[in-house]
Amino acid sequence: MALKLFNTLERSVQPFTPMDPWQKRVGMYCCGPTVYDFAHIGNWRTFVFADLVRRALEFSGYDVNHVMNITDVEDKIIRKVRDNKTTLRAFTGRFEAAFLEDLQALHCRLPHHMPRATDYIAEIIDLIGRLIHRGIAYQAADGSVYFSIEKYRGCGCNYGQLLKLNFDGLRVGERVSADEYEKESVADFALWKARVAEDGEVFWGSPFGEGRPGWHIECSAMSMKVLGESFDLHLGGEDLKFPHHEDEIAQSEGATGKPFVRHWLHGAHLLVEGKKMSKSLGNFFTLRDLLAKGFTGREVRHLLLSAHYRETFNFTLDGLQGAKSALARIDECVGKLREITRSAAAVPEPALLEPFASALEDDLNISAAWAAVFDWVRETNKRIAENSLPPLAAAGALAAWERVDSVLGIGCKSEAPVPAEIAALAAERTEAKKARDFQRADAIRDRLKSMGWVIEDSPKGLKLKKI
Ligand code: AMP
Ligand code: ZN
Numbered sequence: 001m002a003l004k005l006f007n008t009l010e011r012s013v014q015p016f017t018p019m020d021p022w023q024k025r026v027g028m029y030c031c032g033p034t035v036y037d038f039a040h041i042g043n044w045r046t047f048v049f050a051d052l053v054r055r056a057l058e059f060s061g062y063d064v065n066h067v068m069n070i071t072d073v074e075d076k077i078i079r080k081v082r083d084n085k086t087t088l089r090a091f092t093g094r095f096e097a098a099f100l101e102d103l104q105a106l107h108c109r110l111p112h113h114m115p116r117a118t119d120y121i122a123e124i125i126d127l128i129g130r131l132i133h134r135g136i137a138y139q140a141a142d143g144s145v146y147f148s149i150e151k152y153r154g155c156g157c158n159y160g161q162l163l164k165l166n167f168d169g170l171r172v173g174e175r176v177s178a179d180e181y182e183k184e185s186v187a188d189f190a191l192w193k194a195r196v197a198e199d200g201e202v203f204w205g206s207p208f209g210e211g212r213p214g215w216h217i218e219c220s221a222m223s224m225k226v227l228g229e230s231f232d233l234h235l236g237g238e239d240l241k242f243p244h245h246e247d248e249i250a251q252s253e254g255a256t257g258k259p260f261v262r263h264w265l266h267g268a269h270l271l272v273e274g275k276k277m278s279k280s281l282g283n284f285f286t287l288r289d290l291l292a293k294g295f296t297g298r299e300v301r302h303l304l305l306s307a308h309y310r311e312t313f314n315f316t317l318d319g320l321q322g323a324k325s326a327l328a329r330i331d332e333c334v335g336k337l338r339e340i341t342r343s344a345a346a347v348p349e350p351a352l353l354e355p356f357a358s359a360l361e362d363d364l365n366i367s368a369a370w371a372a373v374f375d376w377v378r379e380t381n382k383r384i385a386e387n388s389l390p391p392l393a394a395a396g397a398l399a400a401w402e403r404v405d406s407v408l409g410i411g412c413k414s415e416a417p418v419p420a421e422i423a424a425l426a427a428e429r430t431e432a433k434k435a436r437d438f439q440r441a442d443a444i445r446d447r448l449k450s451m452g453w454v455i456e457d458s459p460k461g462l463k464l465k466k467i
Contacts, residue, residue, distance in 0.1 A: 003060045003361045005053075006310060008162050008241065008264040013363045018062065018232045019262060025063045027231035028054060029223040029261075031240055032068040032114065035095035036077045038286040039102060041300070041315060042270040042277055046237040048304045049267040051108040053235060055407045056360050068111040069222045070096055072118050074215040075179045078202050088118070088202050102287045105297035106304075107409040113226050117218040124213045124221040125206045128191045130255040132208075137254075143194030145208050146175050147247070149186065152254050159186075159250055162241045162264060179215035183242050190214040191251070216247035220255075223248075229256045235265040267309045273316050290320065298410045299323045305408065308366055326374075327410060333377045334401055334412040336384050337394045344402055345395035352376040352400040360407060373404060418464050422453050426464055429455065 003016045018026045030050040033039050039047070050068065057064045071077075072092040081091045096116075103110070117124075128145055131137035136151045149159050150172050159165065165186055174187040181189075195203040195210040203210045213221075223231065229252070236245065245264065252260040272283040290300055303323040307313040352372060359368035380397055383389040389397070405411065418426075429444040445455055448464075456463040 003056065004363050005263060005265060006363050008266050009261075014263070016057075016233075016263060019230065024061075025065065026057055026233060027065050027227035028057070028067065028233040028235070029219075029227060029231065030066070030068045030111070030234075031219055031236040031244065032070050033095075033099050034071040034074060034076060035092040035099060036080050037095060038098055038288060040277060041272065041285045041287065041290065041304075043237075044102070044106060044287060044300070045270040045304050045313065045315075046267045047103065048106055048108060048301055049309045050235055051106075051409065052305060052309070052364060052366070052407070053233070053265060054109060054111075055409060056364060059357070059360065059403070059407045065113070065227065066109070066111040067113040067115065067223060067226045069219060070099075070114055070116045071215065071218060072096065072116050073202060073212055073218075074117075078199055078212075081202060082198060082200055098288075102297075105287060105291065106301045107298060107411060109409075115222040115226060117213065117222065120218065120222050120225060121204050121206075121213065123225045124217055125192075125204075127217060127221045127224075127251065127255055128213075129207065131191065131251065134254065137191055139208055140175065142177075143209050144177060144190050144211065145192040146188040147191055147251060147254070148173070148188055149250075150188075152250055155254070157250070157253055159246065161249055162246050165242075165246075181243055189216065189243060189247055191217045216244055217251055219244070220248050220251040220260075224252060224256070224260075229258050229260075231261060233263045233265065234261040235267070238266040238268055241266055265309075268312045270304075271312060271314045274314055285315075293317075295320050295324070299327060302327055302408075302410055305366055306370065309364060329377055330373065330410070331412055333380050333384075334398070337380065337389075337398045337401070340384070340389060340394040341391040341398065343395060344399035345392065346399070347396060348400035348403050349393070349396035350400075351379070352397070353403055356404050356407075369408075373408075376400075418453075422448065422451065422464060425451075426455060426462060430462065 004013050005016045006012065007014045017023070020026070030047070033043060054064050054066045073088065077088070077092060081088050084091060128137060131147065132139075132145065136155070137145055137147050139145050149170070153159055163183065165183065167186065170186055175190075176185055176187040177190045177193065191214050192206060192208050192211050193214060195212070199212060203212055223234070234245070249260050271277075272285065275281055275283055277284045287297070287300060291297070299320060300323070303315065303319050306323070355372035356369050359365045359372060362368070380389070425444055425448055429441050432438075432441040432444065448455060454465050456465060
């Protein structure tokens with residue numbers, strides 16, 4: 001079976017076929033973070049979803065060129081730079097670094113390209129120039145350059161590809177200068193915003209005067225520069241369908257006359273404890289907040305990946321506790337397999353791999369994919385308990401798990417599970433050390449060694465490793 005994905009352009013699940021004539025390479029762009037604060041857990045649902053899409057494509061044998069931009073200049077950032085009396089780079093640099101740290105904590109594969117909008121000002125200016133040249137963009141009396149929806153539609157182009165829009169109330173030339181606006185205010189939107197006093201030092205020179213780019217044009221310029229004028233896959237959270245993605249399509253197709261993106265994917269939103277996240281409700285979590293509560297990145301990742309990407313998902317701290325025990329079950333099973341055999345076999349066993357692959361290919365049916373994993377865990381545990389899993393079969397099972405985890409990306413604790421007797425001895429040693437009975441502490445350490453375990457003391461606490 002081939003990979004099928006929902007395509008927002010078609011409003012239906014479609015077979016995924018890349019443009020590459022050899023059906024091998026896939027260009028994929030995901031709208032990245034706006035670096036004006038730490039990314040919250042809702043943002044992370046979307047970025048982990050993008051990581052899942054990339055991993056699923058790689059699992060299906062494609063070579064993915066994964067691009068995720070960094071939005072480092074737009075309305076909210078400029079407001080914050082002004083309020084904090086700092087410079088653009090100093091302000092955004094801090095949140096960009098934090099974003100990359102969080103990305104790794106959540107086991108996301110690093111995108112191949114992470115262009116920053118401020119490094120693409122020349123490409124943005126060039127793109128706006130092309131739109132002016134084609135008569136689709138115009139400079140208004142306020143000095144800003146706007147995209148004309150009327151002219152664009154007049155060229156036979158369709159504005160409203162991702163969302164049905166109502167043009168009845170549209171007044172020609174009505175303009176909106178903010179980066180974010182509602183569907184009801186379909187209007188000419190800003191490509192280049194003329195410099196105003198509130199922008200402070202955030203401006204660039206251009207043939208249309210000093211100013212700064214609008215948010216939407218940034219993504220058109222960066223994606224086309226890195227992936228070409230037409231590419232395979234574009235994704236983001238569902239809130240970006242309008243105006244951001246609709247405007248990206250209009251700007252790109254308006255400038256090139258070519259189809260911009262073949263396949264659009266949108267992830268549904270995350271609620272926290274049943275509500276939209278907000279600081280005043282106390283349900284606003286960054287990844288850092290959750291790590292500080294003692295959860296791990298892989299637990300958060302597991303929970304974020306537990307529901308289908310097109311379904312709204314309710315994130316709860318109880319759910320996170322559930323993720324902890326679900327992962328412990330997998331860890332224990334994989335740990336036991338590693339005790340039976342040291343290496344994975346060349347041929348993964350199909351009992352896990354086949355149901356997992358068909359779930360994934362069915363528009364990333366993640367619930368069915370996890371069900372395949374937990375059925376396998378149950379079955380494998382049973383076989384181990386019955387002593388009916390020889391090393392060769394265990395190696396096949398491990399190989400299957402490794403293939404599956406190349407998509408899920410939760411990793412497994414590589415340490416073998418610590419038997420109760422060993423843990424008790426280690427606790428006794430800690431007590432002895434506390435009582436400053438070092439002789440006894442050393443004797444216990446030697447005894448553990450003779451039983452095949454070493455104790456490592458680290459600032460984070462004690463670690464037991466199998467020799
Ligand atoms: P931003 O940094 O605000 O540009 O958002 C980054 C990404 O997070 C975008 O793709 C948004 O659609 C997505 N996003 C924002 N809020 C949520 C949420 N509550 N649930 C899921 N995705 C979200
Ligand atoms: Zn974007």
